[in-house]
Amino acid sequence: xxxxxxxSAALAATALMAPVLFGQDGRQIIAESQRRTRSKSQRYxxxxxxxxxxxxxxxxxxxxxxxxxxxxxxxxxRFTEPPEVRGVALLIYNHPDRASDQWMWRPxxxxxxxxxLQDRSTRFFGTDFSFEDxxxxxxNQFDYKVLGDEAVDGAKCWKIDxxxxxxxxxxxxxxxxxxxxxxxxxxxxxxxxxxxxxxRVLYRDLQNVQGVWTARTIEVFDARKNSRTIxxxxxxxxNVPLSxxxxxxxxxxxxx
Amino acid sequence: MRGLFAAALALTSALAxxxxxxxxxxxxxxxxxxxxxxxxxxxxxxxxxxxxxxxxPRSWIKLAGxxxxxxxxxxxxxxxxxxxxxxxxxxxPPLSARRFSLVLARGGLTLEAGRQFIRWGKTDIxxxxxxxxxxDFVNVVSTDFLGVNAARLTYERxxxxxxxxxxxxxxxxxxxxxxxxxxxxxxxxxxxxxxxNGARYPGRSQFGVRWNHIARGYEYSLCYFDGFNHxxxxxxxxxxxxxxxxxxxxxxxxxxxxxxxxxxTRWVTIKGxxxxxxxxxxxxDEYLLYVVQFERQQGEWSWVGGYAGETITKAAGKPxxxxxxxxxxxxxxxxxxxxxxxxxxxxxxxxxxxxxDGLWLRFxxxxxxxxxWRATLQWVLIRGDASDFIGQYRxxxxxxxxxxxxx
Numbered sequence: 001x002x003x004x005x006x007x008s009a010a011l012a013a014t015a016l017m018a019p020v021l022f023g024q025d026g027r028q029i030i031a032e033s034q035r036r037t038r039s040k041s042q043r044y045x046x047x048x049x050x051x052x053x054x055x056x057x058x059x060x061x062x063x064x065x066x067x068x069x070x071x072x073x074x075x076x077x078r079f080t081e082p083p084e085v086r087g088v089a090l091l092i093y094n095h096p097d098r099a100s101d102q103w104m105w106r107p108x109x110x111x112x113x114x115x116x117l118q119d120r121s122t123r124f125f126g127t128d129f130s131f132e133d134x135x136x137x138x139x140n141q142f143d144y145k146v147l148g149d150e151a152v153d154g155a156k157c158w159k160i161d162x163x164x165x166x167x168x169x170x171x172x173x174x175x176x177x178x179x180x181x182x183x184x185x186x187x188x189x190x191x192x193x194x195x196x197x198x199x200r201v202l203y204r205d206l207q208n209v210q211g212v213w214t215a216r217t218i219e220v221f222d223a224r225k226n227s228r229t230i231x232x233x234x235x236x237x238x239n240v241p242l243s244x245x246x247x248x249x250x251x252x253x254x255x256x
Numbered sequence: 257m258r259g260l261f262a263a264a265l266a267l268t269s270a271l272a273x274x275x276x277x278x279x280x281x282x283x284x285x286x287x288x289x290x291x292x293x294x295x296x297x298x299x300x301x302x303x304x305x306x307x308x309x310x311x312x313p314r315s316w317i318k319l320a321g322x323x324x325x326x327x328x329x330x331x332x333x334x335x336x337x338x339x340x341x342x343x344x345x346x347x348x349p350p351l352s353a354r355r356f357s358l359v360l361a362r363g364g365l366t367l368e369a370g371r372q373f374i375r376w377g378k379t380d381i382x383x384x385x386x387x388x389x390x391x392d393f394v395n396v397v398s399t400d401f402l403g404v405n406a407a408r409l410t411y412e413r414x415x416x417x418x419x420x421x422x423x424x425x426x427x428x429x430x431x432x433x434x435x436x437x438x439x440x441x442x443x444x445x446x447x448x449x450x451x452x453n454g455a456r457y458p459g460r461s462q463f464g465v466r467w468n469h470i471a472r473g474y475e476y477s478l479c480y481f482d483g484f485n486h487x488x489x490x491x492x493x494x495x496x497x498x499x500x501x502x503x504x505x506x507x508x509x510x511x512x513x514x515x516x517x518x519x520x521t522r523w524v525t526i527k528g529x530x531x532x533x534x535x536x537x538x539x540x541d542e543y544l545l546y547v548v549q550f551e552r553q554q555g556e557w558s559w560v561g562g563y564a565g566e567t568i569t570k571a572a573g574k575p576x577x578x579x580x581x582x583x584x585x586x587x588x589x590x591x592x593x594x595x596x597x598x599x600x601x602x603x604x605x606x607x608x609x610x611x612x613d614g615l616w617l618r619f620x621x622x623x624x625x626x627x628x629w630r631a632t633l634q635w636v637l638i639r640g641d642a643s644d645f646i647g648q649y650r651x652x653x654x655x656x657x658x659x660x661x662x663x
Contacts, residue, residue, distance in 0.1 A: 050598045058598045059627065082627040083662035086278040098473060099520075107278075107308070110401065111375035114475065114527075116520030119554040126598040169522075227598075249468075250366045250412045254318065254359060 026144025026160040030177070033184040034070050034139060037212055039238040042066045045080075046231055050127050053226040060085070060127070067242045071096035071138040074247035078255055085125070091252045094136055099169075102131075105252045112249050121171035121198075128222040128229035132171055133191075133199065141165055152178045152187040153204070172198060185213045197223045210238045279307035280662045286395075290651040292437035293446050302328040308355065316362055320372075322355035322403075332394050332433060341371065343402045343427050346452055348394060355403050364412040371403045374421055376466055376479060377529050378516040381589040381607075382564045382581065384531035384545040385479050385514035387464060388421055390429040390486035396438045396580060396649060397616060397636060398656075402427055415470035423462040428455065428507060429486045431578050440648035451495055453504040458484045476517035479531075485510045489539055490576040503576075508540040525551040527562075532569075540577070542570035545585055561590035583645025586610050599624035607646065614646025615639045632658040 048060040061081035067074045071094055078089040087107040094100045103112045120132035147159045157178040164170040172191035180187050189201040199222055203215030218231045245251060284302040291298065308322035326333045326348055333348040340349030341356075357370030377383035388406065391399040406423035432438030434450045441450070462483025469476055488505035495502035514531030530546035549562030566585035584607055591605035606617040615638070622632040634656040640647020 052597050056597075056599070058624070083278055084280070084624070084628075084630060084660070086276075086662075101470070101473070109375070110373035111377070113380070114378065114518040114520070114525070115553070116518075116525040116551070118521075118523055118525070118552050121555060122553045123556065123595070126595060245363055245412075248364070248412045249417060250361070250364070250410055254361055254366060 026146045026158075026162070027139060029146070029158055029160060029179055029184070030137075030142075030144060030162070031139050033179050033186060034137075036184050037214070038069045039210075039212060040067070040069075041240050041242045042069075042236070042238055043240045043242070044236040045234040046077075047234060048127055048232075049230045051228050051230075058082075058126070060125070065240075065242055065246065067244070067247055068094075070136050073136065074244075076247055076251065076255075079125070087255075088125075089252055089255060091247065091249070092134075093247075096138055100135060103249060103252060105255075112252055119171070120169070123222075127231075128199070128220040128225070128227055129231075130171060130199070133201070133220065147176075149181070150178060152180070155187060156181045157187050183213045185215065187215075195224075199223065209236050212238050274312045275309065277307065277309035278663070279305070280660050281305050282658060282660045284656060284658050286654050286656045288437070288652060288654045290653070292651045293441045293443055294435055294439065294450075295437035297330060297437075300328060300330040300332075302326065302330075302332070306354070316360060318359040318361075320355055320357050320359060321353070324349075324352045324354050326350060330436070332436070342405065342425060343390070343392075343430065344455070344457070346430070346433065346454075348392065348430070353403075366410045366412075367407070368410075369407045371405050372408065373401060373403055374406060374408055375401075376419075376464075376477075376516075378475075378477070378518045379527045379529040379547045379549050379562070380551075380560055381549060381562055381591070382529075382545075382547045382584055384529055384533075384547065384581065385466075385481075385512070385516055387481040387483065387486070387510075387512060388423060388462070390427050392430040393432055393578070393580065394430055394436075394438065396432060397618070397638070397652075402430065415475075417466075417468040419464075419466040419468070421462075421464040421466075423464075423483065426458050426462065426484060426507070427486065428457070428488060428505070431488060431505065434503065437652050438649065440642075440652075442642065447499055449500045451500055451502045453502045455488070455505040456507075458507055458509075474517065474519040476515065478515045479513070481510070481512040481514075483510060484508065485533075485535075485540070487579050487581065488577070489537075490578070492576055508535050508537040510535050523552070527551065537572075539572050539575045541568050541572050541575075541582075543568040543582070545581060549589075556595040558593045559591075561588070563588055580645070587614070587646075609640070609644060609646060611644075613641040613644035616646050628661050628663060630660045630662070632656075632660070634658070 043065045046062045046064055050058045062077050062079045064077045073094045075092045079085045089105040091103045092100050102115050104115050105112050121130045124131055124134060142162045142164055145161045147161055150157055150159045157180050160177045161174055162177055163174045173194060174192050176190040178188040185206060187203055190197060191199045199220060202219040205216040206213055207216050216233045221228045282304045286300045288298050305325040310318055310320040312318040334350055337350050340352040353371055355371050357368050357372040360367045374388035375386060377386045388404050390402045392402055393399055404423055404427045405425040406421055409420045411418045434452050464481040466477055466479035484507040488507055491504045491506060493502050511534045512531050516529035519526045528548045532544050534542050544567040547562055547564045549560055552559045564585045564587050566582060587607045587609045589607045593603035595601055601622050603620045608615045617637040619635045622630055624630045637653050638649045640650050642648055
């Protein structure tokens with residue numbers, strides 16, 4: 001009996017440790033990481049601090065809601081600070097098979113404007129996030145290769161090289177991702193362009209929010225501009241009651 | 257007493273949760289190197305306060321309001337303090353209710369009634385289908401939209417949106433003041449005095465319907481409008497004493513069918529908008545006005561360039577009119593802006609008529625300080641022939657300093 005129990009335990013442990021013992025499949029790790037952060041909806045208040053190369057700091061705040069997740073979702077982001085951009089909003093429809101549709105609402109012109117980003121390296125409203133950085137990654141649009149183990153902030157991580165497939169247009173020729181081995185949370189991301197490191201993103205202050213391990217602080221470093229942006233997620237909630245009608249052009253207009 | 261206090265506290269708390277506001281205080285100083293035939297001034301200063309607020313006690317109901325307060329050194333704003341609700345005056349009102357509306361929403365249905373802003377169209381440099389959007393043209397090249405008193409019912413389902421608008425009370429565009437430089441008087445008319453005889457406003461309401469469809473990767477819309485042009489024609493008659501001309505504004509009946517579309521491609525986003533303007537009045541043209549524009553964002557750069565065209569199908573001679581829309585047609589228009597840093601922006605935009613008779617260029621640099629302050633420097637260059645809509649303002653090139661405190 002004891003022997004059978006020991007074998008069962010060993011098998012279970014082997015199944016759990018399979019990626020570690022038998023050479024990790026990068027795609028599986030990323031897919032598992034995304035599965036664990038999947039939620040029906042999300043809401044938070046974002047506080048941004050943008051520091052340019054001369055260390056001048058500007059602050060911004062936004063309210064963010066999302067319905068759906070990973071490649072098939074709708075998001076609405078509305079600025080609340082500083083006063084001159086209060087009410088400016090962005091509605092994003094993410095599609096699994098094509099580029100997202102995006103509309104911007106600017107109160108001073110009172111009209112939604114369709115925006116299309118031919119170059120998704122464009123910085124998002126003067127922050128160090130590019131529009132591409134804010135998109136959700138579709139796991140199928142990249143090839144992955146596990147490079148080994150490496151610690152980030154003391155936590156053991158898988159270091160994975162991610163290369164966009166030919167069909168995927170990206171500002172990054174490849175990215176390095178560090179995924180924590182204890183909870184599959186993305187701890188660090190480095191995006192590389194033709195001239196080397198373009199952006200480094202650090203995910204900090206991990207908290208388990210309603211069963212989802214989430215980085216409450218995200219720091220982006222733009223290597224070309226030597227500037228950084230820190231995004232803090234306040235009042236974060238998952239699976240909040242949101243409906244499709246909260247993500248329409250009318251909702252974009254009504255909220256102004 | 258304790259109960260009353262608790263109720264007041266609860267009400268205050270509820271209001272705080274559902275009330276939002278924003279505004280700015282702005283000072284503009286404009287410097288004109290040249291005088292005009294009817295305007296000897298070289299500098300104009302303006303002060304402008306705007307406050308917008310909304311209160312949303314429930315998710316389905318919202319009250320929105322906005323107030324403007326203005327004054328200036330050049331008598332563009334009335335001096336007698338009064339609250340204005342329809343923006344029909346020749347001078348800018350010192351206090352005006354820019355917006356005051358009730359918004360009700362249920363599922364895909366939204367009703368907004370009251371003073372509001374209704375914008376149609378997709379292009380950015382000229383909007384032929386934007387018929388419920390009169391503007392303040394006291395400075396022809398630096399305009400601001402005026403609200404309209406209307407009811408707007410919108411139904412959105414999936415990728416389709418139907419927009420029904422009924423405007424019972426007409427709001428015209430505010431035209432340049434007759435005794436100031438943006439009414440370009442010919443040099444040989446310096447001795448003639450022009451008297452404003454007011455306006456004749458339409459006696460009936462306006463109506464419009466628009467259908468917008470978001471398809472897979474692109475979108476388009478079709479619209480119909482039955483009402484009046486918010487840009488006036490002028491009836492002129494010889495007045496008393498001699499060398500006086502009395503001018504009265506009136507607004508021709510207008511029926512319009514139009515459409516617009518936005519088509520993102522790998523390299524550029526193509527946006528187009530066209531409208532056919534028909535009228536029963538003999539005095540105004542019937543014509544097709546269209547815009548094709550190309551947009552691209554690249555790094556910190558944003559580019560917009562395009563062409564505005566016009567085809568007149570029925571000419572009405574040469575009516576005395578103020579029509580910036582037609583005045584900007586048959587022109588190449590463009591704008592390039594660059595984000596220098598988190599708090600600095602620069603832009604250049606311009607229009608050049610295809611026959612070369614008119615050129616307008618605007619350079620802008622703006623810098624923000626902290627959370628509230630922004631300074632904007634502008635230089636506007638206008639060149640051209642006196643017979644051209646843009647060229648007639650060739651003595652109105654200017655430099656401007658704008659300081660804004662947002663709150």
